[in-house]
Amino acid sequence: MHPMLNTAIKAARLAGNIINRASLDLENVSVARKGPKNYVTETDHAAEQAIIDTLRTAYPDHSFLGEESGETAAPAKAGSSDTGNDASEFQWIIDPLDGTTNFIHGFPAYAVSVALLHRGQLAHAVIYDPARNELFTASRGSGAFLNDRRIRVSGQLRYHDALIGTHVPGSASEVTVNPRFSDLLGDCAAARRIGSTVLELAYVACGRLDAFCGVNLKPWDLAAGGLLVLEAGGLVSDFDGEQSWLKTGSVLAATPKLLPRMLGYMAR
Secondary structure: OOHHHHHHHHHHHHHHHHHHHHHOOHHHOOEEEEEOOEEEEHHHHHHHHHHHHHHHHHOOOOEEEEOOOEEEOOOOOOOOOOOOOOOOOEEEEEEEEEOHHHHHOOOOOOEEEEEEEEOOEEEEEEEEEOOOOEEEEEEOOOOEEEOOEEOOOOOOOOHHHOEEEEEOOOHHHHHHHOHHHHHHHHOOOEEEOOOOHHHHHHHHHHOOOOEEEEOOOOHHHHHHHHHHHHHOOOEEEOOOOOOOHHHHOOEEEEOOOOHHHHHHHHOO
16 A cells, blocks of 8 residues: 555544534534535645645645645745745545544445545545445556445446436526436436535545535545546546536536536537
8 A cells, every 4th residue: 555545544433532522512512604505624724734744744745635724835945935825746545534424423335545646646535424334545557446445447338227426506596497407317317415425525536425416516626536437337427528527517427438428418
């Protein structure tokens, strides 16, 4: 296993321990609003800080993009006139607690997500589900794993038999208005919204879900899960079949047989 992936696992598990301890006393967890239906807790902040501290100790010249702390540039090198504003060739992308709404309700569907970009390409990924003690990992070119067991996307061939994960904000109204989503979700066997995008992508990677469709997502929602799906033999694209999904936040992830069908719905 690559040393950087090992360090990311250590960081994710530390964050998971913080989350598990907090889950035992939810009534005393401080909750704030970042926006409509968008919550943040002291646990989010503590978990993210633990991740960053662990990674920064090991790799002090790397940059960071965290959901709660935002973007932190790599420090300037000694003797250099660089102010540190130029991006490091390594950037960690962190979601310390994806599924905060689930967490504060005691609904055990949330996870820690840590991914590493190397010169703009996804290199390593960790998704840790502390409630189930499930650890998903991937490194570019080395496959995807769940608790050290190799995983693959499902072998589903027929879209009307597929179980699809979704993240469509305001889904009740938007799906009705937008025929792309209504047909996409109406023609499959069933659609599920778990409330944690990183888990839904991990579930595509291990075959629990056959595909995923999401909009208005952030890099920390997609980075680790996207690499997991790719390394598990799946495909990931934006709604035009291109590779801008990490920037646009519009993403389809599926088995190779199902993605073309999903792109057909997006073209309507």
